[in-house]
Amino acid sequence: MSAQILAGKNFAAQIKENTKRDIDVLKRDYDIIPGLAVIIVGENPASQVYVANKHRACAEIGIYSEVIHMPASIGKDALLDKIASLNENDKIHGILVQLPLPDAMKADEAEILNAIDPAKDVDGFHPVNVGKLTIGDEHLVPCTPAGCMKMLEMAGIGIAGKQAVVIGRSNIVGKPMFHLLLARNATVTVCHSRTGNLAAIARQADILVAAVGKPNFVTKDMVKPGAVVIDVGINRLDGKLVGDVDFEQVKSVAGAITPVPGGVGLLTIAMLLSNTVKAACLIHQVN
Numbered sequence: 707m708s709a710q711i712l713a714g715k716n717f718a719a720q721i722k723e724n725t726k727r728d729i730d731v732l733k734r735d736y737d738i739i740p741g742l743a744v745i746i747v748g749e750n751p752a753s754q755v756y757v758a759n760k761h762r763a764c765a766e767i768g769i770y771s772e773v774i775h776m777p778a779s780i781g782k783d784a785l786l787d788k789i790a791s792l793n794e795n796d797k798i799h800g801i802l803v804q805l806p807l808p809d810a811m812k813a814d815e816a817e818i819l820n821a822i823d824p825a826k827d828v829d830g831f832h833p834v835n836v837g838k839l840t841i842g843d844e845h846l847v848p849c850t851p852a853g854c855m856k857m858l859e860m861a862g863i864g865i866a867g868k869q870a871v872v873i874g875r876s877n878i879v880g881k882p883m884f885h886l887l888l889a890r891n892a893t894v895t896v897c898h899s900r901t902g903n904l905a906a907i908a909r910q911a912d913i914l915v916a917a918v919g920k921p922n923f924v925t926k927d928m929v930k931p932g933a934v935v936i937d938v939g940i941n942r943l944d945g946k947l948v949g950d951v952d953f954e955q956v957k958s959v960a961g962a963i964t965p966v967p968g969g970v971g972l973l974t975i976a977m978l979l980s981n982t983v984k985a986a987c988l989i990h991q992v993n
């Protein structure tokens with residue numbers, strides 16, 4: 707039996723439709739237009755595509771959006787000034803800095819992300835929002851993990867009581883996934899580059915999340931028959947986009963699997979739109 711393919715397109719469309727409905731209410735009943743500012747520094751081609759897609763997605767559902775493109779040579783102080791002015795801008799409810807930053811700025815990443823007002827932190831990367839997530843307050847949750855959880859929910863995949871294994875411990879995906887799965891009563895194990903018996907641990911998983919950044923890392927022998935496999939990897943290999951899961955192998959063992967491209971990645975921007983509306987509601991105290 708081949709796995710159920712969890713394609714992201716329809717899930718993303720549904721999230722956008724629901725978010726648009728919320729926006730229509732905000733506009734009609736409260737005269738509020740949610741606003742998003744996306745800062746991109748430098749010329750990373752993939753980042754430019756993601757930022758353009760964010761801008762277009764905002765326009766499609768009625769979110770005001772600004773893209774602020776800064777040269778890679780911009781100093782940290784100029785970027786911090788820009789963030790400070792966006793923090794004070796009433797038209798803007800969500801602010802994000804597209805990652806990765808140029809190499810010369812990487813050491814300043816934490817200071818830059820921490821400068822965003824937590825109430826406008828639609829990426830959920832600010833320590834205040836990270837801290838809230840760890841105590842079960844899931845207000846502004848990083849978009850990709852939020853998309854994974856939304857997909858599980860919309861696909862009707864139960865989490866409570868399941869064994870979940872997350873491969874990868876990044877601040878953007880692995881750690882938030884741990885908290886989100888734990889909050890829904892899964893028993894969660896996080897594996898990483900120093901995990902000795904990774905394949906054996908992965909094989910215990912009812913829900914296996916791969917967020918390791920290594921093409922085709924998860925092979926058939928690492929997957930329990932019938933497991934739900936969520937592939938968060940976006941790797942470029944020989945000019946092609948591939949995930950962290952060897953899709954062709956694993957689909958014959960898994961019960962359900964997300965493809966790359968066309969899987970959970972597509973929910974990242976949908977969740978950003980949803981977070982922007984959430985932030986607008988909180989800032990204006992609309993429930």
Ligand SMILES: Nc1nc2c(c(=O)[nH]1)N[C@@H](CN(C=O)c1ccc(C(=O)N[C@@H](CCC(=O)O)C(=O)O)cc1)CN2
Pocket residue numbers: 752756802803804805806829849850940947966967968969970971972973974975
């Ligand atoms: N500040 C942030 N930077 C980055 C984030 C983020 O959430 N906030 N995530 C990624 C990039 N990203 C959004 O910014 C993103 C990644 C992937 C997709 C997506 O639609 N993936 C598709 C197709 C991918 C492709 O063709 O390149 C898929 O997986 O099918 C959207 C947004 C890193 N930076």
Ligand SMILES: [Mg+2]
Pocket residue numbers: 848849850851878974
């Ligand atoms: Mg993301």
